[in-house]
Amino acid sequence: MSSDAALLEEIGQDYKYGFHDNDEKYVYKSSKGLTREIVETISKQKNEPQWMLERRLEALEIFNSKPMPEWGSDLSEIDFSDIHYFMKANEGVEKSWDDVPEYIKKTFDRLGIPEAERKFLAGVSAQYDSEVVYHSIREDLEKLGVIFLDMDSGLKEYPEIVQKYFGTIIPSIDNKFAALNTAVWSGGSFIVVPAGVKVEIPLQAYFRINAQNMGQFERTLIIAQPGSSVHYIEGCTAPIYASDSLHSAVVELIAEEGSTIRYTTIQNWSNNVFNLVTKRAYAYKNATVEWIDGNLGSKITMKYPAVHLMEEGARGEVLSIAYAGKGQHQDAGAKMVHLAPNTASTVLSKSISRDGGRTSYRGLVKVAPDAHNVRVNVRCDALLLDDKSRSDTYPYMEIDNKDVQVGHEATVSKIGDEQLFYLMSRGLSENDAIAMIVNGFFEPFIKELPMEYAVELNRLIQLEMEGSIG
Amino acid sequence: MSETPLLVIKNLHASVDGKPILRGLDLTVNRGEIHALMGPNGSGKSTLSNVICGHPNYEVTEGEIHFMGQNITEMEPDERAKLGIFLAFQYPTSIPGVTLANFLLASVKAIRGADNVKLLPFRKELVAQMQELGINQDFAKRYVNEGFSGGEKKRCEILQMAMLKPALAILDETDSGLDIDALRIVSEGVNRLTTPEMGVLVITHYQRLLNHIKPHKVHVLVHGRIVQSGGPEIALQLEENGYDELLKAHGLEPAGV
Numbered sequence: 001m002s003s004d005a006a007l008l009e010e011i012g013q014d015y016k017y018g019f020h021d022n023d024e025k026y027v028y029k030s031s032k033g034l035t036r037e038i039v040e041t042i043s044k045q046k047n048e049p050q051w052m053l054e055r056r057l058e059a060l061e062i063f064n065s066k067p068m069p070e071w072g073s074d075l076s077e078i079d080f081s082d083i084h085y086f087m088k089a090n091e092g093v094e095k096s097w098d099d100v101p102e103y104i105k106k107t108f109d110r111l112g113i114p115e116a117e118r119k120f121l122a123g124v125s126a127q128y129d130s131e132v133v134y135h136s137i138r139e140d141l142e143k144l145g146v147i148f149l150d151m152d153s154g155l156k157e158y159p160e161i162v163q164k165y166f167g168t169i170i171p172s173i174d175n176k177f178a179a180l181n182t183a184v185w186s187g188g189s190f191i192v193v194p195a196g197v198k199v200e201i202p203l204q205a206y207f208r209i210n211a212q213n214m215g216q217f218e219r220t221l222i223i224a225q226p227g228s229s230v231h232y233i234e235g236c237t238a239p240i241y242a243s244d245s246l247h248s249a250v251v252e253l254i255a256e257e258g259s260t261i262r263y264t265t266i267q268n269w270s271n272n273v274f275n276l277v278t279k280r281a282y283a284y285k286n287a288t289v290e291w292i293d294g295n296l297g298s299k300i301t302m303k304y305p306a307v308h309l310m311e312e313g314a315r316g317e318v319l320s321i322a323y324a325g326k327g328q329h330q331d332a333g334a335k336m337v338h339l340a341p342n343t344a345s346t347v348l349s350k351s352i353s354r355d356g357g358r359t360s361y362r363g364l365v366k367v368a369p370d371a372h373n374v375r376v377n378v379r380c381d382a383l384l385l386d387d388k389s390r391s392d393t394y395p396y397m398e399i400d401n402k403d404v405q406v407g408h409e410a411t412v413s414k415i416g417d418e419q420l421f422y423l424m425s426r427g428l429s430e431n432d433a434i435a436m437i438v439n440g441f442f443e444p445f446i447k448e449l450p451m452e453y454a455v456e457l458n459r460l461i462q463l464e465m466e467g468s469i470g
Numbered sequence: 471m472s473e474t475p476l477l478v479i480k481n482l483h484a485s486v487d488g489k490p491i492l493r494g495l496d497l498t499v500n501r502g503e504i505h506a507l508m509g510p511n512g513s514g515k516s517t518l519s520n521v522i523c524g525h526p527n528y529e530v531t532e533g534e535i536h537f538m539g540q541n542i543t544e545m546e547p548d549e550r551a552k553l554g555i556f557l558a559f560q561y562p563t564s565i566p567g568v569t570l571a572n573f574l575l576a577s578v579k580a581i582r583g584a585d586n587v588k589l590l591p592f593r594k595e596l597v598a599q600m601q602e603l604g605i606n607q608d609f610a611k612r613y614v615n616e617g618f619s620g621g622e623k624k625r626c627e628i629l630q631m632a633m634l635k636p637a638l639a640i641l642d643e644t645d646s647g648l649d650i651d652a653l654r655i656v657s658e659g660v661n662r663l664t665t666p667e668m669g670v671l672v673i674t675h676y677q678r679l680l681n682h683i684k685p686h687k688v689h690v691l692v693h694g695r696i697v698q699s700g701g702p703e704i705a706l707q708l709e710e711n712g713y714d715e716l717l718k719a720h721g722l723e724p725a726g727v
Contacts, residue, residue, distance in 0.1 A: 417527060418563045424547035425523050425557055426573075426630065427580030433548075436576065440567025440613070 030086040035059065039183050042086045046152055048157055059182035064177040072331045072362065073300040078274055083246055084216070085184045096103035111325040141199070146230075147192040148203055151219045154190025161192060165221055167281050169252035177276045181217045187247065188218035193228040193259070201451060202231040202264070217392040220251040224259035224287070231262040235453065244340075245273045247298075253281035255289050257311075262290040266453055268460060269298035271328060274430040280335075286313035292321040292448050295330050296460060304362060306335035309343035309371075317347040321445045323461075326356030333362035333394075336376060338404075340368075344375040350445060352438055354385035362394040365406065366404070372403035383441050385434065435465040474539045476638055476669040481695075482520045483532035491517040493694035494533070499669040506672045506680055508705060509691035510713040515673045516560060518691070519642040522671075523557045524550050526683050537638070542623070552581060554637030558627035558644050564615035570626065571596065571610040574633050581634050599632040602670065603659050620647030628659040639664075640671045645679035657682030677709035692720050 030038050039060050044052040068075055077217030141148060147158065155162045172179040187369065193199060224230055245271060255261045269275050274300040281289040291305035317333035336345035351359035361380040382391035393410045415437060423433035438461050440444070446454045477499040484492040487638055491514045498506050509515050521528045522535060524547040535543050542550055565573060574596060579587045604624050615623050623643055631639050642658065645653055660683055664670055672683055680688075680702065688705045690698040692713075697720060698704060708716075717723065 029553050046711055101536060416563065421520075421523075421525050421547060421588070422559065422563045423573075423577075425550050425551055425633065426577035427551040429548050429574060429580075430546070432576070432580070436573070437565060442565030443613075 003412035006108075007054055020387070030084055032084055033081040034060070034063075034083070034085055034180075036186065041399055042184060042186065044087070046155075048155065049163075050165060052125070052155065055167065055172070056183050056185075059179045060192070062172045062184055063176060063179035065423065066179060067158060068176065069302075070219060072302050072360075073329045075274065075276075075300065075302075078246060081176065089195060091175075129254040135176075144197050144199070145194040146197060146199060147190065149190045151190045151221065154184070154221070158190070158192070161223070161306055162190065162221070163252060165223060165252070167252075169254065169282055170250050170278050175278060177248045178250050178278045181248050181278070185217045185219035185250070187216075188220040188251075189222070189232070189234075190220070191222040191230065191232065193222075193224045193230045195225040195256075196227045197225075198228065199230040202233045204233045204235070216245075216247045216249070218249050220249070221254075222252070222261060223254045223259050224256060226257040227259060229260040229297070231264065233264040233266075233450070234266075235266045235456075245270075247273050247275045247277070249277045249279075250278040251277070252369045253279075253289060255281060255283045255314075256277040257285040259284075260288040260290075263305075264290060264292040264294075264381065264449065264453075266294040266296075266449070266457060267298070267301075268296045269301075271297060271325075273298045273302040275299075275303065277301075277303045279303065281305075281316070282310050283314035283316055285305055287311075288315040290319070291334070292445070293318065293332070294445060294457065295322040295332050296319065297323075297420040298330075300329045300331070302331045304333045304335050304364070305336065307345065308337045309340055309345065311340045312342045314343045316343075318347045318349070319445055319448060320349050321442050322349070322359045324351070324359045326355040326357060329358045329360070331360045333360075333364075334378075335364040336366070337364075338367040338371045338374045338376070341370070341372045341374070343371065345377070347378040347380075348444060349378075349380040350383075350442060351380070351391060352383045352385065352441065353389035353391050356390075358390045358392075360392045360394060361410070364396045365399070366397075367399040367401050367404050369400040372401055374404045376404065377407040377437045378409070379407075380410045383409075383438070384412065384414045387414075400428045431465050432462075432466035435462045438465060474538075476503075476538060477671075478536040479533070479534070481533035482518075482530065482535065484517060484528050484530050486517065486528055490531070491528075491694055492521065495691075495695055497673060497689065497696065500630055501637075501669055503667045503687065504664065504670040504672065504683060504685045506674060506683075506685035506688045506702075506705060507691055507696075508674060508677075508688060510717060511675070513691045514692055514694045515546075515675075516642055517694075519557055519560075519588075519640045519673055522546055522550075522640060523555060539583045542639070548580065551577075551634075556631055556634055556636030558624070558631060558639065559643045560643040560646060562615050562623045564613065564618075564629055566613050566616055568614050568638065569611050570614050573614045574630065577630070578633050596633065599629055602662065603629055604655050604711055605629060621649065621652040624648055624652065624656055628663070632659065632663050635663075637667065638669045638671065640673065641683075642673045643675065644672070645676065653679065654682065677705045680705045685716055688722075690716060692716055693722060 014410045036057065039056050043056055055239050057307065088414060147316065149157065167182060170178050172182040191203065222232060225380060253261050253263060270299055279291065283289045289307045293305055295301050305318050316336050320332055322330035322332045324330045330351065333349065334347040336347065351361065353359045359382060361379060365376050365378060367374050378395060380393050391412055395408060399406065415434065419437055423436060424430060428436065439458055444456055449457065475553065479495055479497040482495040483490065486544050507515055522532060524545055530543055534541055537553055537555060560614060575592060576590060596610065597607060603624050644656060648656060649671065672679065672685060685702055688700060688702055689696045691706060697716065716727045
């Protein structure tokens with residue numbers, strides 16, 4: 001057996017990270033269900049300014065008044081009264097790794113976080129349930145004036161900036177889950193990159209749902225000032241639990257003139273998590289926003305990263321992969337809203353379904369009447385690994401301008417007998433052959449990832465394929 | 471043990487989608503021998519190569535295939551490959567997103583055992599073999615067969631043969647789609663790679679490949695059965711007379727042109 005395979009076997013034993021810490025280690029844990037009192041408690045626990053409490057309460061009302069979305073996936077199994085909306089693992093935010101409690105370190109260890117941190121640590125913000133437990137910023141980032149904090153600290157240290165931008169890209173009224181997030185948000189990242197500063201190393205955060213029935217509602221706000229650039233990476237894993245969990249994040253990006261934001265997500269929620277995320281960016285003059293979005297795991301994912309191209313020369317890109325296995329539905333896509341002339345957008349979506357899993361591409365391309373000379377390119381490729389799996393494409397186009405170049409291409413293919421036979425005739429086992437075909441299919445995505453993540457994703461795919469046969 | 475034939479096929483019947491293609495085929499290939507299998511279109515040439523390698527769409531309904539004394543009739547394709555059987559495909563499929571180098575590394579590891587493959591010597595060997603076959607090194611980074619011309623695909627098949635060093639190499643219409651120069655390079659490659667320990671089965675419609683790769687024995691396949699076996703002279707006769715006479719002799723309609 002190869003050393004790679006041996007390593008894989010070892011990982012396989014922990015695969016899906018089916019372990020969890022003792023809940024009793026939590027300093028504070030709210031009772032189940034969502035009430036005005038719980039929202040007030042969260043705000044009080046965090047010592048928030050009055051305006052944030054008001055925003056939360058207003059959002060709670062919107063959440064309660066909005067019906068469940070009836071399009072997309074079936075969300076009827078979510079029981080909002082059976083979820084803990086807030087938990088706190090320890091007091092305050094850790095600055096030094098030494099202060100992080102041992103049992104939390106152990107959990108991170110098994111997820112391989114310290115290693116990644118050593119390798120290119122530009123500032124780690126590791127979300128442990130609702131509270132950030134470890135956060136450090138490398139000195140040179142501080143020297144450059146880059147703000148990289150967890151959202152709670154961001155609110156404390158830069159209340160004016162947060163108040164100015166919070167909820168401006170995704171207001172509570174946008175959708176039921178954005179309202180829910182606004183009411184009970186905790187953690188997430190707050191990043192401000194000053195004008196002209198290019199952050200060379202990706203900023204990373206790790207997220208992990210830990211306690212049973214606990215919702216995770218992180219809130220992220222990234223502001224790239226004119227001429228700056230930043231790459232933010234989040235990777236997610238979660239342990240297996242018997243009952244359902246809810247993850248509902250809100251991510252707001254603001255790319256000012258001439259700036260570039262790349263936001264990379266690799267997500268591997270356990271198969272009982274409802275993952276309902278709202279991600280949206282505003283790209284101003286000549287700015288570029290790229291969403292690199294990998295959706296593995298979860299029970300249901302509904303996620304459509306959006307870029308609003310606000311001013312001339314703005315560029316938006318979504319590059320996403322989705323993988324749906326047994327009992328999973330990945331309803332993912334992209335939204336490109338062209339509000340200005342000479343703007344361009346590209347969407348490349350690749351999905352794989354197997355063992356009865358279902359993937360959907362749901363995308364919107366919108367071009368405003370005065371947005372001329374717009375270029376749009378959408379491509380969705382779906383690969384089915386067997387006959388019982390499913391893939392659908394729902395491309396919506398609202399184009400109110402004639403001076404637009406739109407390319408749209410969608411393909412659905414089944415894994416080919418000829419490809420399998422070809423690889424197996426060269427000595428590869430059926431599992432390895434499938435894994436190779438799948439890796440190749442995802443290659444346009446994988447090659448955009450930093451090496452560590454690419455390796456990890458290849459491994460995850462290999463592990464998934466090992467479980468797929470026999 | 472050296473007397474054990476490399477490949478023994480006994481009374482082989484095989485069908486696709488319930489339709490019989492091979493109808494009682496016998497063939498023995500010894501080490502050090504090059505066999506040519508000729509026959510008109512639809513006679514079952516490609517079916518035979520697929521069945522020897524274990525293609526799942528082909529069903530063996532009767533008979534047996536033995537390789538180095540072992541009955542392989544029911545084996546998976548990867549097990550057969552590990553025993554040393556190699557097929558140079560007539561129409562190699564593309565594997566998007568997988569580079570030729572990674573693909574070759576994975577298959578060389580699978581065949582030789584991962585512990586026996588070190589990255590640097592592998593690279594060296596790959597580069598050397600690519601040079602021998604006149605394949606630009608950039609191809610190592612290209613996706614397997616994707617956007618390759620017919621000739622490039624065939625060269626890459628021979629490259630795989632060079633890297634995997636099989637005991638039995640089956641060349642399925644490797645000459646089809648090749649111009650005269652490519653045919654020469656590919657044939658030279660095969661001749662260079664053929665050792666006295668190996669057996670080679672060349673499947674071809676035309677005689678021209680056999681000007682370059684000299685067979686010890688030539689067989690003619692008609693309607694799923696070998697109807698004639700002999701020396702290289704048979705190929706020349708076929709070249710002269712075509713397949714029509716043979717087909718008529720077996721009560722079959724000549725193939726349209």
